[in-house]
Amino acid sequence: MGKLLCDSTTSSPVIPWRDPTSAPSPIDAIAAVDQSTSSWENVSGLEPQQKRHLTRLQHKGVLWKPPADLNNNNGNNSDDSDNGDDAEETAGVVFRLSHGGEVEADGNCLFTASQRAMGLNKVLDGKELRRRTVRRFLEDFRDGIGEDERESINEAIKHMYFPDLKCGWGVHVVQEVKLLAKKEDREGLDQGIEELVNLGMQRELAAESIYKERCIAVDDGPSWAKYMSISGSSDDEHDIITLQYTEEGLLTIDENRDGHAAAFGDDIAIECLATEFKREIYVVQAHGSDAMVDEENCVFFLPHRPRSQICDPPFFLFMKGTGWCGAGGDHYEPLIAHPSSLLSQEKVALVL
8 A cells, every 4th residue: 555645754734733731732631541451462463573672662662743843843943042952852752652452353443443542432433433534535635636636546546446457466466356336236236147147157257247337446536435435334335346356367256245344444544534633643564474674674653644734642553464565464453652751862762
């Protein structure tokens, strides 16, 4: 996956950090959240090197600086006074990151994990987070970007969910095509498939033909919004149909007859979540065992910044890479960020 709506390596436009004297501090709000955590030693699916690295993050923490301080660092008044340097040194917040527990691998893990990481368990559920994410995307896609960026997003979505099967085989062994079938149309689709089978066509090829002809391809912004709205519940308007291909041709079709398949959250969804809540999101990824170079590089941080304002502290998600250089390891779990004051920048495990 890649960043699609904006380049996460560049700073987002920010507004001044909220003054803790005029409103309850967001840091205090995080500290007040009652979250249960577990030792990294008890987290399944991790290599010993990864557990040691993650335990260091939990004990030493990572340093994050509020946007106002980032602005000062990038400004032209770098030598105003010695007091300014001292303020810069102490303005950051250290977050000690602990595992927030497992979440169900039902396709909704990005939203369930985000709900826990933000401490919103009693405020809204994962489905509502998904709805707000899609709504944020549609508002920005329709009114918040130019035509060139809109076309770039469409191309990226098509590449992910409706790829050109003539390309990509040097990287992928299997490629997937995502289609959307209206629940109310499933009976008619089955009838169309049966008609082709009665004419002598192999059933899988008949199903491929009917689904491609009559279903919605996930190949642009509006179809992505329909796709990302699917939580795998009976309330969904559409079912996800997945066609899997190898370089030789059709491999299999997941017809999702029970309608339980949900749309997995991708980088677009993460950026929309960040924008909706005006917070940076850091995905902490543990490499699959085949991609680990050494202990220092077995875990890395992927920043996702909102498109506009940053008003509150970041939250953190954990992604396990499961072999094949992390491919397919898109299962998210919550990280609970315990804030503490900065004593010395040299003593933290990482500066974000």
